[in-house]
Amino acid sequence: MADTTIDKILEVKDLDVSYQKLRILFQVSLDVDAGEVAVVVGRNGAGKTTLFRTIAGFLNQEAGTIHFNGNDIGRLRAFEVAQLGLKYIQQDKHVFSDLTVRENLELGSYATKDYDWDRVLEYFPQLKNIIDRKGGHLSGGERQMLLIAMSLLGNPGLVLMDEPTEGLAPHVITDLSHAFKKISEKTTLVIIEQNLPLTAEVADRVYAMKEGKIVAEFKDQQAIENLEFEAYL
Numbered sequence: 342m343a344d345t346t347i348d349k350i351l352e353v354k355d356l357d358v359s360y361q362k363l364r365i366l367f368q369v370s371l372d373v374d375a376g377e378v379a380v381v382v383g384r385n386g387a388g389k390t391t392l393f394r395t396i397a398g399f400l401n402q403e404a405g406t407i408h409f410n411g412n413d414i415g416r417l418r419a420f421e422v423a424q425l426g427l428k429y430i431q432q433d434k435h436v437f438s439d440l441t442v443r444e445n446l447e448l449g450s451y452a453t454k455d456y457d458w459d460r461v462l463e464y465f466p467q468l469k470n471i472i473d474r475k476g477g478h479l480s481g482g483e484r485q486m487l488l489i490a491m492s493l494l495g496n497p498g499l500v501l502m503d504e505p506t507e508g509l510a511p512h513v514i515t516d517l518s519h520a521f522k523k524i525s526e527k528t529t530l531v532i533i534e535q536n537l538p539l540t541a542e543v544a545d546r547v548y549a550m551k552e553g554k555i556v557a558e559f560k561d562q563q564a565i566e567n568l569e570f571e572a573y574l
């Protein structure tokens with residue numbers, strides 16, 4: 342690939358996506374630099390999850406391109422995208438409820454051949470204390486932490502997180518925001534968030550989505566801290 346893409350870990354250009362005949366995304370473009378925390382904000386129904394599902398290979402675009410680390414991933418399937426090191430944590434926070442934390446991690450390790458649990462649990466020390474607890478007995482925050490830890494097995498270059506703090510208590514959200522900053526030192530994060538203070542806290546870049554379009558982009562730290570993106574929601 343051309344050298345111009347070298348700092349851009351993710352490059353999405355002019356995506357059009359539909360469900361059956363109904364157009365949901367219109368000419369969506371976004372860039373994320375390696376090492377950033379990028380946040381996508383927007384109201385329910387704006388198309389945020391549809392965008393992530395398309396990047397992750399679960400949906401096909403009708404038009405537009407997606408490059409990850411300079412590779413054209415626009416027509417790859419989800420497992421192929423994951424193998425290249427782009428992971429997607431879905432909005433539903435699903436973990437296997439009959440399996441323990443340890444067994445859920447084991448599944449991630451079989452898939453990636455990465456057994457370095459110490460590395461991925463370093464962000465969430467509280468999971469070490471409940472390693473034998475079943476997924477069905479975890480709190481929402483613990484489930485989210487387990488999903489993030491699992492996503493980091495295999496050392497992905499980028500993780501897409503779909504509303505990771507939805508429904509969580511404020512102190513858990515604070516823990517997660519610290520974790521996001523630490524994780525981003527090694528793995529680029531793109532996060533869908535409805536929590537605007539958290540967005541201001543963690544984001545290096547913010548994209549605002551409305552009615553299937555990107556309506557604004559913010560990179561200026563002061564503008565982000567002043568929640569200027571709020572006007573576009």
Ligand SMILES: Nc1ncnc2c1ncn2[C@@H]1O[C@H](COP(=O)(O)OP(=O)(O)O)[C@@H](O)[C@H]1O
Nearest residue numbers: 360363365383384385386387388389390391392
């Ligand atoms: N599987 C689907 N089939 C048809 N329409 C869908 C489907 N999933 C989502 N939509 C529609 O696509 C639009 C965007 O949804 P979504 O991407 O989930 O938005 P967001 O994540 O921003 O809340 C909504 O109007 C929603 O009703």
Ligand SMILES: [Mg+2]
Nearest residue numbers: 389390391432
């Ligand atoms: Mg959504």
